[in-house]
Amino acid sequence: MKTETKCVQGGYRPKNGEPRQIPIIQSTTFKYETSEAMGKLFDLEAAGYFYSRLQNPTCDTVAAKICELEGGTAAMLTGSGQAANFFAIFNIASCGDHVVSSSTIYGGTFNLFAVTMKRMGVDFTFVSPDCTEEELNAAFRPNTKAVFGETLANPALTVLDIEKFAKAAHAHGCPLIIDNTFPTPVGCRPFEWGADIVTHSTTKYLDGHGSAVGGALVDSGRFDWTKYPDRYPGLCTPDESYHGVTYTERFGLAGAYITKATVQLMRDLGCVQSPQSAYLLGLGIESLHVRMKKHCENAQAVAEFLQKHEKINWVTYCGLPGDAGYELAKKYMPNGSCGVISFGVKGGRTAAEAFMKNLNLISIATHVADARSCCLHPASSTHRQLSEEELAAAGVSADLVRLSCGIEDAEDLIEDLANALAAI
Numbered sequence: 001m002k003t004e005t006k007c008v009q010g011g012y013r014p015k016n017g018e019p020r021q022i023p024i025i026q027s028t029t030f031k032y033e034t035s036e037a038m039g040k041l042f043d044l045e046a047a048g049y050f051y052s053r054l055q056n057p058t059c060d061t062v063a064a065k066i067c068e069l070e071g072g073t074a075a076m077l078t079g080s081g082q083a084a085n086f087f088a089i090f091n092i093a094s095c096g097d098h099v100v101s102s103s104t105i106y107g108g109t110f111n112l113f114a115v116t117m118k119r120m121g122v123d124f125t126f127v128s129p130d131c132t133e134e135e136l137n138a139a140f141r142p143n144t145k146a147v148f149g150e151t152l153a154n155p156a157l158t159v160l161d162i163e164k165f166a167k168a169a170h171a172h173g174c175p176l177i178i179d180n181t182f183p184t185p186v187g188c189r190p191f192e193w194g195a196d197i198v199t200h201s202t203t204k205y206l207d208g209h210g211s212a213v214g215g216a217l218v219d220s221g222r223f224d225w226t227k228y229p230d231r232y233p234g235l236c237t238p239d240e241s242y243h244g245v246t247y248t249e250r251f252g253l254a255g256a257y258i259t260k261a262t263v264q265l266m267r268d269l270g271c272v273q274s275p276q277s278a279y280l281l282g283l284g285i286e287s288l289h290v291r292m293k294k295h296c297e298n299a300q301a302v303a304e305f306l307q308k309h310e311k312i313n314w315v316t317y318c319g320l321p322g323d324a325g326y327e328l329a330k331k332y333m334p335n336g337s338c339g340v341i342s343f344g345v346k347g348g349r350t351a352a353e354a355f356m357k358n359l360n361l362i363s364i365a366t367h368v369a370d371a372r373s374c375c376l377h378p379a380s381s382t383h384r385q386l387s388e389e390e391l392a393a394a395g396v397s398a399d400l401v402r403l404s405c406g407i408e409d410a411e412d413l414i415e416d417l418a419n420a421l422a423a424i
């Protein structure tokens with residue numbers, strides 16, 4: 001099946017007389033005839049459902065759709081994108097370990113890594129996505145367990161050279177984890193470029209309608225943990241909390257990583273997605289390929305309009321020739337990147353505030369990747385406590401406006417922007 005067909009039909013093949021749409025199994029528990037039958041599930045000797053904190057059929061069906069879209073071997077949903085990125089790392093790195101990460105990543109992920117996970121004893125080295133191969137290789141230590149980056153960084157919009165990062169990760173016997181939230185599998189499939197694990201904030205384009213917070217974790221099944229049993233003992237040696245199961249032996253490379261994340265991390269930390277949210281996510285993905293095309297078309301038209309406008313200083317969008325990410329985007333996202341662009345309004349903070357105030361159709365929201373266009377001026381909202389100097393250090397200039405182009409008509413969006421710019 002092609003990507004478009006997987007969006008619509010992936011993950012769920014109803015049998016004779018079964019519901020055509022994914023059923024919402026709104027049940028915490030599942031009934032068994034005997035204790036032995038349930039015991040086999042607890043021992044991981046049989047597959048099945050017993051408690052929705054570990055697994056739920058609705059969530060698994062939607063995870064299977066995302067798994068097919070990314071071309072993976074196993075996947076799971078989580079309660080948020082934050083939980084997905086935390087699980088992705090914590091499944092293979094714990095106290096005393098080290099991870100190499102691109103420095104241009106989502107602010108929430110940066111905080112998770114640099115503050116919260118650091119407090120748990122996991123050390124991160126942040127490298128510029130533009131670093132040379134030598135600089136990248138120099139970031140590794142004997143205790144490095146993974147490499148992390150975002151295909152298209154939120155909100156910097158830099159494009160990651162996935163092959164460069166995969167090569168360095170594999171040379172040091174580590175998997176590459178890619179957060180593929182912004183392009184979605186419609187725009188880029190990181191496994192095709194050497195990534196080993198993919199994460200998503202499904203809150204964004206996969207849901208697409210701003211209706212449910214969620215995350216996903218997908219394994220390519222290609223990283224051979226058994227080549228490095230000392231580096232990945234959690235996957236390659238017996239788990240005493242499951243009567244000595246060794247995940248790579250029992251579930252193979254295809255299933256070991258996701259099974260461990262499910263039965264250990266989800267069991268103990270419980271960051272589940274609700275079946276209701278998973279249903280909405282599945283419904284959203286059915287139109288993902290149609291929406292992404294429109295998001296990209298609108299962003300391209302709006303970026304070109306803004307680039308020519310006399311009141312605009314600069315525009316960042318990797319679909320614009322000459323943009324820093326243009327060449328990499330052509331390679332990794334030939335069918336379009338995403339609908340988010342950023343630009344600078346002449347006149348700095350005051351002008352940007354006036355511009356925001358005069359938007360009508362485009363709403364002010366911290367959200368991105370929604371069917372409805374939305375806009376944010378960080379210097380007067382999310383980053384308003386910061387001085388001009390602190391803003392510069394955070395890579396957020398006072399004139400920066402982030403615009404997430406929805407799937408409305410491009411001319412209507414451009415008219416709204418033109419009116420707001422005229423009011424400055």
Ligand SMILES: *Cc1c(COP(=O)(O)O)cnc(C)c1O
Nearest residue numbers: 080081082106154181201203214
């Ligand atoms: C939003 C976002 C996250 C965090 O996801 P939540 O669903 O908000 O927890 C992680 N990575 C990227 C790239 C994001 O855009």
